[in-house]
Amino acid sequence: MATDETTQESRLGFAVGADHISFEVDEAIYPLEAVYGACYLFLDRCYVYLSRPRPSIVTVRLTAKESTSAAALDALAGEFGNELLSQATRLRLSQATARIREYYTAAALRAAASAPSIDDLLAELESEELLEDPLEIMVPWEAKHGGEAEAERKNDPDAENG
Amino acid sequence: MAERIAFDGSLYFPEAVEAAAAAYAEHAQIVVIPEGSAVIAVISDVVEHDPQLIQHAFCNHVLHETISRRRQAAVEEGG
Numbered sequence: 001m002a003t004d005e006t007t008q009e010s011r012l013g014f015a016v017g018a019d020h021i022s023f024e025v026d027e028a029i030y031p032l033e034a035v036y037g038a039c040y041l042f043l044d045r046c047y048v049y050l051s052r053p054r055p056s057i058v059t060v061r062l063t064a065k066e067s068t069s070a071a072a073l074d075a076l077a078g079e080f081g082n083e084l085l086s087q088a089t090r091l092r093l094s095q096a097t098a099r100i101r102e103y104y105t106a107a108a109l110r111a112a113a114s115a116p117s118i119d120d121l122l123a124e125l126e127s128e129e130l131l132e133d134p135l136e137i138m139v140p141w142e143a144k145h146g147g148e149a150e151a152e153r154k155n156d157p158d159a160e161n162g
Numbered sequence: 163m164a165e166r167i168a169f170d171g172s173l174y175f176p177e178a179v180e181a182a183a184a185a186y187a188e189h190a191q192i193v194v195i196p197e198g199s200a201v202i203a204v205i206s207d208v209v210e211h212d213p214q215l216i217q218h219a220f221c222n223h224v225l226h227e228t229i230s231r232r233r234q235a236a237v238e239e240g241g
Contacts, residue, residue, distance in 0.1 A: 032173075036229045047218035048225055052170045063218055 010074040021073040022061040023081075024053070030088045035060070037087035038080055046076060164206035165217055169224060171199040178227035179203055182220055190216050 007015040007022075014023040025035055035058055039048045047063040062076055116124075136144060169179050176194075179201045183192040191207040203224075208216050 036232065039225055040229050043222050043226055047222050049218075049221045050170070050173045050225065051168070052172055058173065 008070070010070065010077065014074065014077045016070045016073050019067065019073075020061055020063040021077045022059055023077060025058045025060055025084065027056045027058060030084050031091060032058070034084055034087035034091050037091070038083040041083055042076075042080055163213075164204050165213065167203045167205065167217060167221065168197075169201045169203065171201065173228070174201065174224055175228045175231050176201045178224050178231055181227045182223040185223060186216065186220050190220075192220070 007017045010016045010021060014021050027035075035050070039050070039060070042048055042062065046065055049061045049063070051059045051061070053059050060080065062073070062080060064073060064076070068076075133139070169176075176196065179194050183194050183203060186192055189209055189211060190205050190213075193204045193206075195202045195204065203220065205213070205217055205220065
């Protein structure tokens, strides 16, 4: 874009114009993906224009949407710089942990694929021999111990007399 | 008066410039011209709005389109 206005240097060393501020970003330090990430977050706050003055350098130009001061532009650029750093860090962390995330995702998918379905569980339940009762859980207490209790009562006259 | 805006090919997708030009067709006449590794958008006949406002908004739109397309391409590549 045309930049015929005079500029001055900001507190952070950026070039400040009447309504814009511009600075260079080195792609060796901040990958282009990080620059895009920061730009995306600033699109609703200001006008963003990128240019490439020389290889591996990107010039970011932020223009205020409303009239503003040089200090406010400087603060805007400072915030952009912070966001740029945050984006670059997130990007590097994401790249560094990509393998382990892929591993866990694959493991979770494998586990989900081998887990039995509801139909499998119902079929298994239906096929079980529910009438088998080796521990005699379904036998009433009286039927199980009634005879023994009667014999004990007969052998114990005290119990019979109350 | 026509304003020329250069979009570097290493930073902006030419399709993004085309898409933004189509989106702004009702606000201005925008001609997109490939020029080396860049794409030039010539903006003229701005209707109703401040020409500078349209130019800035157009640049934002091109950047938004580029970022969206890059992300979509990354998702498709990964999937």
